[in-house]
Amino acid sequence: MAKDIVLAQVEGQPDLDALIVTEDGAAIGVTEGGEAVVLVDDHAEAPGMPQLNFETFPNQIFWLVVTLAAIYYLLSRVALPRIGAVLAERQGTITNDIAAAEDLRQKADEAEKAYDKALADARAESQRIAAEGRAEVQRDLDKAIAKADADIAARTAESEKEIAAIRDEAAASVEQVAREAAEEIVRVLGGNPEDADLESAVSERMRGVRV
Amino acid sequence: MEGDIANMGQFIGAGLAAIGSGAAAIGVGHVAGNFLSGALRNPSAAAAQTATLFIGIAFAEALGIFSFLVALLLMFAV
Amino acid sequence: MAVDTAVDHGAEAAGPGSNIHPMDQFIVTPLFGEGEVAWYTLTNVTLWMAITVLCIFALLVLGTRGRAIVPTRTQSVAELAYGFVYKMVEDVTGREGLKYFPYIMTLFMFIVFANFLGLLPMAFTTTSHIAVTAVLALAVFITVTVIGFVKNGSAFLGLFWVSSAPLALRPVLAIIELISYFVRPVSHSIRLAGNLMAGHAVIKVFAGFAISAVIAPLSILAITAVYGLEVLVAFIQAYVFTILTCVYLKDALHPHH
Numbered sequence: 245m246a247k248d249i250v251l252a253q254v255e256g257q258p259d260l261d262a263l264i265v266t267e268d269g270a271a272i273g274v275t276e277g278g279e280a281v282v283l284v285d286d287h288a289e290a291p292g293m294p295q296l297n298f299e300t301f302p303n304q305i306f307w308l309v310v311t312l313a314a315i316y317y318l319l320s321r322v323a324l325p326r327i328g329a330v331l332a333e334r335q336g337t338i339t340n341d342i343a344a345a346e347d348l349r350q351k352a353d354e355a356e357k358a359y360d361k362a363l364a365d366a367r368a369e370s371q372r373i374a375a376e377g378r379a380e381v382q383r384d385l386d387k388a389i390a391k392a393d394a395d396i397a398a399r400t401a402e403s404e405k406e407i408a409a410i411r412d413e414a415a416a417s418v419e420q421v422a423r424e425a426a427e428e429i430v431r432v433l434g435g436n437p438e439d440a441d442l443e444s445a446v447s448e449r450m451r452g453v454r455v
Numbered sequence: 456m457e458g459d460i461a462n463m464g465q466f467i468g469a470g471l472a473a474i475g476s477g478a479a480a481i482g483v484g485h486v487a488g489n490f491l492s493g494a495l496r497n498p499s500a501a502a503a504q505t506a507t508l509f510i511g512i513a514f515a516e517a518l519g520i521f522s523f524l525v526a527l528l529l530m531f532a533v
Numbered sequence: 534m535a536v537d538t539a540v541d542h543g544a545e546a547a548g549p550g551s552n553i554h555p556m557d558q559f560i561v562t563p564l565f566g567e568g569e570v571a572w573y574t575l576t577n578v579t580l581w582m583a584i585t586v587l588c589i590f591a592l593l594v595l596g597t598r599g600r601a602i603v604p605t606r607t608q609s610v611a612e613l614a615y616g617f618v619y620k621m622v623e624d625v626t627g628r629e630g631l632k633y634f635p636y637i638m639t640l641f642m643f644i645v646f647a648n649f650l651g652l653l654p655m656a657f658t659t660t661s662h663i664a665v666t667a668v669l670a671l672a673v674f675i676t677v678t679v680i681g682f683v684k685n686g687s688a689f690l691g692l693f694w695v696s697s698a699p700l701a702l703r704p705v706l707a708i709i710e711l712i713s714y715f716v717r718p719v720s721h722s723i724r725l726a727g728n729l730m731a732g733h734a735v736i737k738v739f740a741g742f743a744i745s746a747v748i749a750p751l752s753i754l755a756i757t758a759v760y761g762l763e764v765l766v767a768f769i770q771a772y773v774f775t776i777l778t779c780v781y782l783k784d785a786l787h788p789h790h
Contacts, residue, residue: 292533292556294662295661295726297560299570300570300576302571303561303573303576303578304662304664307579308659308665308669310582311583311643315643316639318586318590318594319589322593322594323593324635324638326594330597330601330604330612331615333600506621509769509773509776510773512773513724517727520723520724521720521723523727
């Protein structure tokens with residue numbers, strides 16, 4: 245392709261005397277005046293795609309390897325451990341802060357619990373005192389009631405004793421009267437009042453009357 | 456340069472090779488469109504699949520780049 | 534004796550009457566003087582790779598020198614990049630892949646910075662060269678293959694033997710898998726270089742159209758739009774290269790389908 249261009253260009257420049265194609269691909273035309281004109285210089289200009297100019301490959305590969313080695317060194321020795329440490333430290337700080345917050349929350353919980361406990365204790369104490377007071381009052385009351393009961397019982401017993409005495413006396417009187425009346429009746433009827441039967445009959449009858 | 460059959464062939468070939476870029480565009484569109492329709496159906500699973508999306512797009516696009524490269528080679532390197 | 538360059542080879546190759554040189558931006562030239570590009574020559578490749586290293590140094594080393602618990606703006610960007618790649622490696626390859634995290638981080642940082650620096654006007658895009666991306670992709674390919682055989686021994690070949698397929702199909706699938714395995718570095722490298730080359734060449738072509746005053750406003754609009762797309766592509770291609778590296782690494786660590 246380069247040759248075609250050279251020829252086309254030479255046709256376009258009819259005042260050339262001679263055409264020299266050098267070994268490294270440069271074409272030099274010589275004009276009538278003896279001046280040299282560079283027509284094609286493959287030497288300075290890469291042909292076609294620069295990406296396919298294999299002459300520059302060793303250079304690019306060499307510098308790429310140097311670059312990658314430098315970046316790898318920078319990253320693995322300095323940057324990555326540092327960033328990793330910073331991130332870990334931040335994570336640690338956050339964890340610590342969360343732990344501290346948790347701790348404080350726990351303390352607050354404990355304080356609340358202690359307050360609740362104190363409150364409950366006080367309430368229990370007050371209840372205990374109230375119960376004690378009530379129990380004392382109850383005891384006094386019980387004692388008074390018992391005493392009153394005992395008085396009442398004693399008095400009742402006394403009264404019953406008197407009533408019993410009166411009743412016995414009355415019963416005895418009734419028996420006496422009954423016997424005397426019976427003797428009198430027997431005498432009036434013409435019987436013998438000293439008869440033992442009379443005595444037992446009166447007693448027999450009186451038993452049913454006696455309460 | 457005028458009337459150079461070989462050059463004409465090069466340029467026509469390069470133009471034909473460039474059609475491949477358009478075909479790759481269709482392929483990339485398919486990948487992205489299908490991803491989008493899938494993502495709209497199930498948005499919660501979409502975020503986890505973006506890496507797969509880019510890999511798919513890259514594979515589809517690479518072939519278009521190959522045809523572009525053929526066009527460039529015909530233009531400049533042959 | 535007056536010597537002057539009369540013919541520009543590139544202009545001729547791009548067609549008659551055209552003075553658009555979309556590929557000239559990729560030419561590797563020595564920084565000082567003219568002459569051969571030997572392997573040790575300081576070239577624009579050297580310059581832009583050095584700038585890439587400096588940018589990475591500035592972001593990841595200088596930016597984090599405060600080691601602050603509450604990060605500064607630069608440090609949080611550095612942490613974002615770290616977390617992004619770390620999570621990607623962890624998600625795709627699992628915990629045993631984290632051993633290779635510095636290596637993958639190196640690849641990602643280099644590609645992403647080279648891509649973005651290449652978007653600066655007058656800049657040279659190192660990652661648009663097949664030589665560069667091929668080395669990156671081959672390094673990944675060789676590393677991953679070696680890791681696969683070291684970790685799994687001959688069980689690594691199970692990657693090509695799809696045990697879930699019917700027995701009759703397996704040899705055919707094995708051949709397809711084998712071919713696709715060896716095509717990996719090709720597509721891996723050409724995807725990156727091709728995307729960047731294409732974007733930059735398109736911008737240059739539109740810039741060439743701006744010679745005509747009538748088309749110039751349209752051309753500037755188009756350049757703006759394509760530039761926006763290229764910013765996206767610069768990041769996405771770095772992401773894709775990195776995540777594919779992770780996927781290949783996962784295949785090496787767990788070769789069973």
